[in-house]
Amino acid sequence: MLRYRVSAFSSLPPAQRRYLYYLSQAALTGRDILWDQNCRYNLRIRRLLERIYTDYEGDRTCHDFQQFTVYLKRVWFSNGIHHHYGCEKFLPGFSEEFLRQAIEQTGQPIDEELLRVIFDPTVLPKRVNQAQGDDLLQTSACNYYAPEVTQEMAESFYSRQKTDDPRPPMYGLNSRLEVVGGRLEERVWRSGGMYGETIDRIIHWLRLAEAEAENEAQREVISTLVDFYRTGDLKTFDRYTIQWLQCTEGDIDFVNGFTEVYGDPLGLKASWEGYVNIKDKEATRRTETLSRNAQWFEDNSPIDQRFKKRECHGVTAKVVEAAMLGGDLYPSSAIGINLPNSNWVRQQYGSKSVTIGNLTHAYSEAAKGSGMREEFVIDKPTLDLLNQYDDLCDDLHTDLHECLGHGSGQLLKGVDPDCLKAYGNTIEETRADLFALYYIADPKLVELGLLPDPEAYKSQYYSYMLNGLLTQLVRIDEGKQIEEAHMRNRALIARWCLSRAEGAMRLVTLRGKTYLKIDDYPRLRQLVAELLAEVQRIKSEGDYGAARRLVETYGVSIDPTLHKEVLERYRRLDLAPYKGFINPVIKPVFSADGKLVDATIEYGEPYDHQMLRYGREYSSRDSH
Ligand code: ZN
Numbered sequence: 001m002l003r004y005r006v007s008a009f010s011s012l013p014p015a016q017r018r019y020l021y022y023l024s025q026a027a028l029t030g031r032d033i034l035w036d037q038n039c040r041y042n043l044r045i046r047r048l049l050e051r052i053y054t055d056y057e058g059d060r061t062c063h064d065f066q067q068f069t070v071y072l073k074r075v076w077f078s079n080g081i082h083h084h085y086g087c088e089k090f091l092p093g094f095s096e097e098f099l100r101q102a103i104e105q106t107g108q109p110i111d112e113e114l115l116r117v118i119f120d121p122t123v124l125p126k127r128v129n130q131a132q133g134d135d136l137l138q139t140s141a142c143n144y145y146a147p148e149v150t151q152e153m154a155e156s157f158y159s160r161q162k163t164d165d166p167r168p169p170m171y172g173l174n175s176r177l178e179v180v181g182g183r184l185e186e187r188v189w190r191s192g193g194m195y196g197e198t199i200d201r202i203i204h205w206l207r208l209a210e211a212e213a214e215n216e217a218q219r220e221v222i223s224t225l226v227d228f229y230r231t232g233d234l235k236t237f238d239r240y241t242i243q244w245l246q247c248t249e250g251d252i253d254f255v256n257g258f259t260e261v262y263g264d265p266l267g268l269k270a271s272w273e274g275y276v277n278i279k280d281k282e283a284t285r286r287t288e289t290l291s292r293n294a295q296w297f298e299d300n301s302p303i304d305q306r307f308k309k310r311e312c313h314g315v316t317a318k319v320v321e322a323a324m325l326g327g328d329l330y331p332s333s334a335i336g337i338n339l340p341n342s343n344w345v346r347q348q349y350g351s352k353s354v355t356i357g358n359l360t361h362a363y364s365e366a367a368k369g370s371g372m373r374e375e376f377v378i379d380k381p382t383l384d385l386l387n388q389y390d391d392l393c394d395d396l397h398t399d400l401h402e403c404l405g406h407g408s409g410q411l412l413k414g415v416d417p418d419c420l421k422a423y424g425n426t427i428e429e430t431r432a433d434l435f436a437l438y439y440i441a442d443p444k445l446v447e448l449g450l451l452p453d454p455e456a457y458k459s460q461y462y463s464y465m466l467n468g469l470l471t472q473l474v475r476i477d478e479g480k481q482i483e484e485a486h487m488r489n490r491a492l493i494a495r496w497c498l499s500r501a502e503g504a505m506r507l508v509t510l511r512g513k514t515y516l517k518i519d520d521y522p523r524l525r526q527l528v529a530e531l532l533a534e535v536q537r538i539k540s541e542g543d544y545g546a547a548r549r550l551v552e553t554y555g556v557s558i559d560p561t562l563h564k565e566v567l568e569r570y571r572r573l574d575l576a577p578y579k580g581f582i583n584p585v586i587k588p589v590f591s592a593d594g595k596l597v598d599a600t601i602e603y604g605e606p607y608d609h610q611m612l613r614y615g616r617e618y619s620s621r622d623s624h
Pocket of ligand 1: 401
């Protein structure tokens, strides 16, 4: 579990902190909706377990109780009894006898049904089953459809709703499909509907936030969202989405509602999530500086003149700090978010894209303490170099990649943008990464004040090549090849450079382990420039054969001996495979007459305290 810091909080005036406080309360309030969406037994199981965790008076040091604690922490982490990512039900490491006596000892009734759900591996084994040929609803434990609803029933129900409306609402998004009196019917999450009491409390916090909003546009967004929660009407939801999308003024922004559909095997129904963010002005200034100079970067790129854009505009990516994570974004969270999901809204109005800088930062801080670097980096001077510059260079690499890399260059007339087919994604990511690698070593970045000195880039070169050649292999199972486009692109760049480096960069064996050694960084930059020119040519001319050769030669297969070695070194570090975040506590400050005047932020709350407190303060009183 990691903590993230909200450094912008202290410089906000009290009015913005009040706004943030109300929005953060709204972001935490829908938590139980998500738990219930993930599986219909989750809330009952959580309450049962939490009672034991707080009240159990038996031996808390015994193996069973230790295993009980592990299980509860996993349930908290996954918002239910299924793995948050892999979706499989995890089984307890304690005995059923232990749980039975702990339930009785804490004065709770034995519920045989819950015991079966917890212990029997054949009961609800997967939250979301995607296996072809199965009835996906009958074999998935998620709670978006009543147990008696089959895939065929749901599919025909929703196919009947399809019309030729050019602006179709996202049918089914905020409802559970049930059989009522022999007929299929949607029960909607809204005021007066399913979880109506919880939704009313979200509305309560949103109303208070509305009064503290930074500007008229934000007030309008919140007011339409409240309308949507009141009515559950999906046309209103689209209206809210468009207003939210167009609302870019102000420092504070949020997401609150039924958003992503990964939890529904049919991809229709959205899990509830909430989060609040503050614009990171410093980081956003960085991306603005790059965008302002987009034409200089284009003109000086080491590619053929015919492939350059005459007029080049950078994209300003907004960098934000998360201030509160809730629902499906807590405790495991995305680090970049691009919304909305409605196709026609995206086509006509575009989308809002943010990078959550303080979460990325927390991840990289954690990586430092993991021992990964000490294990894989060749020597002390290189380690010092990485520790000094790598955070800064990583951020800058991402900015160059996103703000300039993807937008640079042009296709020759008549070239079909899709003609690289299955290799298109990898080639495009390769191009953007090479652009970033080439320019991170350019004195221009020091001149623009984005890097402190001309040596800093070496840290990015080392860590990038190390990742492409060795460390990213830890994410691939033994015997498998590289599949994912970003991973292919990193392997491609690093191995292509290695194959031509002639001593400038090589893999060496020390004490029986493989290390990366880089002796000539300027030569490496020349290779990056050469490859960028070639990859841009492939893209601009649509040279499918060359794309295929490059990707297949350098980006796919793995040397099995090296792979085995890397996996073995990684296993010995014994690292947690997934990470999540503990929220800060944003506390209200009231005046003597009970008016909210300000808010404060604190970070020290332990994981279990936070979970138990959320269980008390945001517990839904709706029946289920
Ligand atoms: Zn990219």
